[in-house]
Amino acid sequence: MKKIINSILFTCVALSLFGQLDKGDILIKNGTVITITNGVLEETDVLIQNGKITRIGKNLRTPSGTKEVDATGMHVMPGIIDAHSHIAIDAVNEATNPVTAEVFTGDAINPLDISIYRALAGGVTSSHAMHGSANAIGGQCETIKHHYGSYNPEDLRMVGAPRTIKFALGENPMRVHGEGRGIQPRTRMGVEQVFRKAFSEAKVYMKAWEKYNNEKNTNPKASAPEYSYRLQTLADILTGDVIIHCHSYRADEILMLMNVCKDFGIKRLCFQHVNEGFKVAPELAEFGATASVFADWWAYKFEVYYSTAYNASILTRNGVVTSINSDSGELIRHLYHEAGKTQRYGDLSDNEALSLITINPAKQLGVEDRIGSLEVGKDGDVAIFKGHPLSVYAIPQMTIVDGIVRFDINMDPADVRMDVNPEEDLPAFFLEVKEYDNCMQGVHHQHLFFHRH
Amino acid sequence: MKFTIKILAFLMLGLSTLSTYGQQVSKPVRGTFALTNATIETITNGSVQGTLVIENGNISAIGPNVAIPPDAKVVDCSGLFVYPGLIDGGTQLGLVEVSSVSLTADANEIGDIKPEMQALTAVNPNATAIPVTRVEGVTTTLVAPVGGTIPGTASLINLVGYTPDQMFAGFKGVVVNYPSAGRRGRRDRRTDEERKKQEEKQLKKLNDLWDNLSLYHKLDSAAKAGSGEDLDYNPKMEALLPVIRGEMPILLEVNQASAIESAIKWVGEKKVKAIFTGVAEGWRVADKIAAANIPVVTGPVFSMPTRTSDRYDTPYANAGKMHKAGVKVAIRSNDTENVRNLPYNAGFAAAYGMGKEAALKAVTIVPAEIFGVADRLGSLEKGKSATLFVTDGDPFETKTHVKHLFIDGWNVPLDSRHIRLYNEFLERSPGLEK
Missing domain, CATH: 3.20.20.140 (Metal-dependent hydrolases)
Known part of the structure; x- marks a missing residue:
């Protein structure tokens, strides 16, 4: 009984703490404001009204009724963006076919996932909730905002963000389909043909619909082609409505997908993981493809054996728009630290390093006009740090999403669960030292030897 | 002709691969070293400004005024910090x-x-x-x-x-x-x-x-x-x-x-x-x-x-x-x-x-x-193993770089596959041209 009362009490506390899902008003006073796009402004205020940044300047007047936050001595930066994660979704892989463009992680959003809060406690306000890497053409992904506290999955969607889709090259689709199911692709040659076949079929599909749409008003006998959400999604990639985010590691397969995209006129392409991106950085830059990488993960599988932690720096120096992602409920908690590693490995400047977790992932998700820097007119997504965010000693103090405080270290209850099992004395103990297999979540074990990424 | 050049290029590539095969990184060397003008973080005896001498694999002296052996290779560590490995x-x-x-x-x-x-x-x-x-x-x-x-x-x-x-x-x-x-x-x-x-x-x-x-x-x-x-x-x-x-x-x-x-x-x-x-x-x-x-x-x-x-x-x-x-x-x-x-x-x-x-x-x-x-x-003390590294700052900070490395008295070159790939690919040659 006590447990039940506790959980009800907590829910009330949580609701009052997190407030309503209206867009918030807040004035962050006197911080060191790292804008990303317009330099670092000392002793500067940031005013957020109705969820949007309305003013950045010194000694701003507090509009009546607006909450004030004293950021004296603190660093104020744009909310961190993770271009590759699997938090806040209940399903990751539809590992039943090499092509599953019809499925959508946005149909499996779980607003109760504790990982959302933990990400907020690391300053992360948005993430790209991705399909896994079991299929050459996986499912569509959802760009979410970390409104932890809401029970409604709809509140997490970043309305207006472009559609994205997960592709995958190399070992994972080869292992799941070739080795696991005895069907194409078993090799990197097969992976290429999966794309060429899928896009060719999509072109036929588009033509059939075009023909029907052209004649349906004049020809009463015209009949509509059979609708296929799979083919329609592929068609939407061809028309540029959907951005490809492709799990990839080796240089040859990266070049392959760029060639396929060139042949089909596809321009919006972000490579994920892309451990050997550094080897083809000039080609990536020429194509205009972007890269979302790990700071230092390597050697967990053969296709990442010839990696270097200098990847992000080499890509950046070659003009490739690069981000650092987590792909992990653990790493997402300290992306600011992961970005800092590019200063050890390649001497990126503070602003270059912080761009890897702010404006650059925003560009990769097609939302750079909304988030990723502190500018008037942009969303009120802010992370406040004690210490410089690239220092190992930095501690996130407050994280604001659309003007609403979603994490405050000074009002941080020990237990922030939203789904409490009143039967439980103490919640279950989980020991998960490493999380290397998120991209392969939901894939049956028989398909895998070791199932990392 | 073009074909011959290709074959030649292929052979040369093969040879260069062979010549580096097995040689993962450059060799460590042993000897007498004096790390001078350093901030020496001993861990057990506080921070010392001065010189640390390495002889026969061990730390033979630490202090502000220590004699530098005549055969020592002097490593100027001005502005740098020495930590135990x-x-x-x-x-x-x-x-x-x-x-x-x-x-x-x-x-x-x-x-x-x-x-x-x-x-x-x-x-x-x-x-x-x-x-x-x-x-x-x-x-x-x-x-x-x-x-x-x-x-x-x-x-x-x-x-x-x-x-x-x-x-x-x-x-x-x-x-x-x-x-x-x-x-x-x-x-x-x-x-x-x-x-x-x-x-x-x-x-x-x-x-x-x-x-x-x-x-x-x-x-x-x-x-x-x-x-x-x-x-x-x-x-x-x-x-x-x-x-x-x-x-x-x-x-x-x-x-x-x-x-x-x-x-x-x-x-x-x-x-x-x-x-x-x-x-x-x-x-x-x-x-x-x-x-x-x-x-x-x-x-x-x-x-x-x-x-x-x-x-x-x-x-x-x-x-x-x-x-x-x-x-x-x-x-x-x-x-x-x-x-x-x-x-x-x-x-x-x-x-x-x-x-x-x-x-x-x-x-x-x-x-x-x-x-x-x-x-x-575990610490920098006279008589202990010369297992230490030299940095330009706090070893926990990502901005810091390791400048010198000694393990068991061996001066270990700062070389690894990750560093080699960086050196090779930062400015790739050939770049985009064929």
Whole structure:
């Protein structure tokens, strides 16, 4: 009984703490404001009204009724963006076919996932909730905002963000389909043909619909082609409505997908993981493809054996728009630290390093006009740090999403669960030292030897 | 003609590949060195401005006014800092090359009780990850087998040398996974009851093993004293004899609070020398660990809270909370290819309550003491091994760079596959042209 009362009490506390899902008003006073796009402004205020940044300047007047936050001595930066994660979704892989463009992680959003809060406690306000890497053409992904506290999955969607889709090259689709199911692709040659076949079929599909749409008003006998959400999604990639985010590691397969995209006129392409991106950085830059990488993960599988932690720096120096992602409920908690590693490995400047977790992932998700820097007119997504965010000693103090405080270290209850099992004395103990297999979540074990990424 | 050029180019490529094959990184050299004008962070005797002299593999002098031997190579360390090599109290470095390629992974032998499995046997001195690790200042690692109730015997190694014996740093311990009813991860679908049953079964197995071991010890002592029969070949018991004799500690991997409490009792009952490892929920029972006077190697600091109800920062704060309660705490990465992140594990522990000084000790002198090698490693003192690195700043900060590296007196070049790939590809040639 006590447990039940506790959980009800907590829910009330949580609701009052997190407030309503209206867009918030807040004035962050006197911080060191790292804008990303317009330099670092000392002793500067940031005013957020109705969820949007309305003013950045010194000694701003507090509009009546607006909450004030004293950021004296603190660093104020744009909310961190993770271009590759699997938090806040209940399903990751539809590992039943090499092509599953019809499925959508946005149909499996779980607003109760504790990982959302933990990400907020690391300053992360948005993430790209991705399909896994079991299929050459996986499912569509959802760009979410970390409104932890809401029970409604709809509140997490970043309305207006472009559609994205997960592709995958190399070992994972080869292992799941070739080795696991005895069907194409078993090799990197097969992976290429999966794309060429899928896009060719999509072109036929588009033509059939075009023909029907052209004649349906004049020809009463015209009949509509059979609708296929799979083919329609592929068609939407061809028309540029959907951005490809492709799990990839080796240089040859990266070049392959760029060639396929060139042949089909596809321009919006972000490579994920892309451990050997550094080897083809000039080609990536020429194509205009972007890269979302790990700071230092390597050697967990053969296709990442010839990696270097200098990847992000080499890509950046070659003009490739690069981000650092987590792909992990653990790493997402300290992306600011992961970005800092590019200063050890390649001497990126503070602003270059912080761009890897702010404006650059925003560009990769097609939302750079909304988030990723502190500018008037942009969303009120802010992370406040004690210490410089690239220092190992930095501690996130407050994280604001659309003007609403979603994490405050000074009002941080020990237990922030939203789904409490009143039967439980103490919640279950989980020991998960490493999380290397998120991209392969939901894939049956028989398909895998070791199932990392 | 074009074809001939292609063949020539191919042959030359082949030759250049051949000439570098086997040569992973440039060679370490030994000699007499004087690191001058340095800020020397001794760990045990504060910070010293001056010179550190390396001779015959050891530190022969430290101080503001020390005589520089005439044959010494002088390394000007103005504006730089000298630290003792960082010690990682738990890794699989060298045992696993590529973890998903099972035939390159030597950490987990078949069987449940296998103390005779020696990590030192399977350490690959030429593992690609070894240079990658040491160039970031991690010079010494405990290499531990995994899997089963007793995965095998772990060894401490220095990250220089061409044979495991050259690398051996003077400590071995038998790894024991203490039974626990905790879930191993989200995929662990066993019911509470099943897990509890399995825990009891495993604990019984461990206790039975210890009963057999006591008996074996008595028979062995009698045989050695000439008053009993020679014993049959029993590698498992042989490997455990040093433990029951009190000559070798066990590395008892235990994480769940209730299991830690149970393990404290078990260690007391069996009168075994134990080092607790993992200890993810140590913060819940820190006073009890302190009272039992059992040293701890905890980590990784970069891990998830063990319960959904826990504060987000419990893994960051765990080491500091145990330290404050009086537990002797070292920090490990528990990693394979990214043991280089040990200083960042320590940095996060420092930020979340442990403080810089204690965190630095937790990756230097404390693990050296726990492993009984503090006479050689863990601090910068005259007579100790010249295992140290020179930086341009705080070794926990990502902005800092390692400038010089010495392991066991060897001046190790700052060279690794990661650095070589950087040098080759930062400005690739040819670039876009054919």
